Amino acid sequence: MYEKCFKHNIELHIAFIDFNQALDSINRSTIIQALIEMQIPEKIVRLVSMVTQHTKAKIKLNNECTEQIDVKTSIKQGDPLSTALFSTVMEMLMRKLEIKGNITTRLKQACVYADGVVLVTGTEQALINTFQKIKQEAEKYGLTINKNKTKYM
Numbered sequence: 001m002y003e004k005c006f007k008h009n010i011e012l013h014i015a016f017i018d019f020n021q022a023l024d025s026i027n028r029s030t031i032i033q034a035l036i037e038m039q040i041p042e043k044i045v046r047l048v049s050m051v052t053q054h055t056k057a058k059i060k061l062n063n064e065c066t067e068q069i070d071v072k073t074s075i076k077q078g079d080p081l082s083t084a085l086f087s088t089v090m091e092m093l094m095r096k097l098e099i100k101g102n103i104t105t106r107l108k109q110a111c112v113y114a115d116g117v118v119l120v121t122g123t124e125q126a127l128i129n130t131f132q133k134i135k136q137e138a139e140k141y142g143l144t145i146n147k148n149k150t151k152y153m
Contacts, residue, residue, distance in 0.1 A: 013127040015119045017134065018149035022115035023075050023082055027142035028052050031075070031085050034092040034141075048085065087112070089141055097133050116149075127152075 019025075031052060035045045055071040075082040090112040111118045117134065121127040135145055 011122055012153075013121045013124050014153040015127055015131055016116065016149075016151045016153075017119060017131070018116040018146040019138065019143045020146045022143060023086060025142050025144065026075060026086065026089060028075070030141045031089055034089045035085075037092055038088055040088075048081070051081070052085070086115070090117070093134070093137050093141060096137055097130070 032045060032049050035048060052075060056068045057071050058065040058068055060066075075085055094112060094117075111120075119127060119130055119134065121130060138145065
């Protein structure tokens with residue numbers, strides 16, 4: 001793609017968007033909603049709901065535990081299911097924004113990776129507009145953009 005843009009003298013504007021503690025901050029209810037919207041079978045949605053909802057935790061400090069607290073956000077890091085759930089939420093986010101395109105039309109593409117997004121557009125204004133949309137939609141899922149790790153080229 002980039003070689004063709006260079007060959008045809010087409011501008012590229014790229015943003016590497018990183019989310020703050022993505023797995024720790026994602027809203028669990030949006031995970032279930034994303035699974036439903038992605039038409040994942042109901043049985044799997046119920047199973048995921050069972051392992052992600054109603055989680056409790058205690059904090060141990062100086063060999064003493066606190067009272068139990070309800071954990072309402074985050075998915076377990078290191079759990080193989082966590083990556084799949086996060087990817088499903090990011091896929092839903094991208095679908096809602098309808099990010100797609102090619103070199104001959106309005107260039108606007110995104111690639112989701114680990115805990116971030118690479119956004120590619122043909123104009124600076126398209127990048128700004130799409131970035132704002134991603135930011136607004138991501139906040140609905142409990143995700144915030146890490147300003148220190150987000151880069152523009």
